Amino acid sequence: MTCETCNAKFSYFKVLKSFWLGYQDIKCDHCDSTYEHKLSNRVLGGLLVMISIFVSFIIFSDKPKLVPIIGFILMSIVLSLLLPFIMKFRRLE
Ligand SMILES: [Zn+2]
Numbered sequence: 203m204t205c206e207t208c209n210a211k212f213s214y215f216k217v218l219k220s221f222w223l224g225y226q227d228i229k230c231d232h233c234d235s236t237y238e239h240k241l242s243n244r245v246l247g248g249l250l251v252m253i254s255i256f257v258s259f260i261i262f263s264d265k266p267k268l269v270p271i272i273g274f275i276l277m278s279i280v281l282s283l284l285l286p287f288i289m290k291f292r293r294l295e
Contacts (some may be wrong), residue, residue, distance in 0.1 A: 217286035237291035
């Protein structure tokens with residue numbers, strides 16, 4: 203994602219970290235503009251968690267309980283690596 207004010211690029215990990223910290227606002231290092239997650243990001247995050255739970259509990263339904271839980275955690279981590287590419291932000295005034 204690129205800053206609308208100064209065109210500086212936000213790093214991939216900055217965006218990913220803000221997701222994992224609960225949709226924290228992102229601040230541009232160059233011009234101090236602040237961006238908040240759009241609602242669609244929260245929907246995506248919710249879907250990601252639901253899909254991970256759903257899939258891992260189906261795949262590992264005959265395994266001990268701990269296995270689907272670990273599967274869910276790993277799957278949500280892997281899927282979240284894609285999120286910075288599709289998340290949208292809105293600049294705060
Ligand atoms: Zn900026």
